Amino acid sequence: MTHREFHFSLTDTDSRFGDKEKIMxxxxxxxxxxxxxxxxxxLTLKELEDAGANIDALIVSGHIQASQASQPVIKPxxxxxxx
Amino acid sequence: MAKIVxxxxxxxxxxxxxxxxxxxITLNSSFDVVETTAFATAAARTRVGGLVDNSIxxxxxxxxxxxxxxxxxxxxxxxxxxxxxKPVSGATAVTNPLYTxxxxxxxxxxxxxxxxxxxxxxxxxxxxxxxxxxxx
Numbered sequence: 001m002t003h004r005e006f007h008f009s010l011t012d013t014d015s016r017f018g019d020k021e022k023i024m025x026x027x028x029x030x031x032x033x034x035x036x037x038x039x040x041x042x043l044t045l046k047e048l049e050d051a052g053a054n055i056d057a058l059i060v061s062g063h064i065q066a067s068q069a070s071q072p073v074i075k076p077x078x079x080x081x082x083x
Numbered sequence: 084m085a086k087i088v089x090x091x092x093x094x095x096x097x098x099x100x101x102x103x104x105x106x107x108i109t110l111n112s113s114f115d116v117v118e119t120t121a122f123a124t125a126a127a128r129t130r131v132g133g134l135v136d137n138s139i140x141x142x143x144x145x146x147x148x149x150x151x152x153x154x155x156x157x158x159x160x161x162x163x164x165x166x167x168x169k170p171v172s173g174a175t176a177v178t179n180p181l182y183t184x185x186x187x188x189x190x191x192x193x194x195x196x197x198x199x200x201x202x203x204x205x206x207x208x209x210x211x212x213x214x215x216x217x218x219x
Contacts, residue, residue: 030150033100052165052185055096059157062149063099 025067026055034063042067093169094141097159104152106203107142108168110182137210139166139186140217145195145202153205159188163211175217183215 026037028034035051037043043064048055057066094105115133146152167183175181186208196202 024121030099032150032155035098036100048098051098052208054159054162054164055164057097057155057164060158063155081198 023066025060026064028063029065030061030063034058035040036083085209087170089170091172092166093172094113095165095167096141097164097166099155101152101155102172103141103142104144104146106144107205108167109140110137110214111140112137126218136212137184137212137214138207139184139210141207142208143206145193145204153193156188156191156204157193160191161188163187166199166208173181175219178188181217183217184210185212187211 022045024045026045026048028037028039028041028043031039035043035047035053037047045055048058055064089108091102092105093100093102094107094108095101098201104138112135114135116130117127117133119131120128120130143152143156147154163185165183166186167181169179169181170176171179173179187210188206189208192204194202195204
């Protein structure tokens, strides 16, 4: 019987400990500048926090979305891997 | 510093640049006047400044598209958000100061206007705290 083992590698912290996933980067998707960044450019969490931005409101209003770069990366381990 | 006619002032609400949807800005700061007149003050009233009360008034051109004016403001109703204003687009400087305030988004008019008129929204939001002025 083949033993399969999966390893989950997360780029963000906290999520393994039950907290809400902390997204570290956001992409500007609206036609308006957000924190001085234009559509398609990436904002860091720190830039948004430094600007005093309400991130939830920016997402709801269609200005930003979580950047792909900050999504969790799930890597399946090779088959037959040993502990 | 030369006299200035406002043509390209900058307004951000919750870090979003809404300058091209704003037609009027008033950043107001007013101190309570606390009287200190007493006997032996040469028959003239004396006063000191009390608490400061700041507010900002903006007139928006309404737009309901995603990422535009209404979508930006509506989720902020009832919350404190950061608003910045600057007289001229460009680098912040002594001659082009950047004012930053935390405003309570206490009012909003999602729909306003008469037939044939531009849909607008005029707000006056009280500031929570002081006005911060940056010159660099």
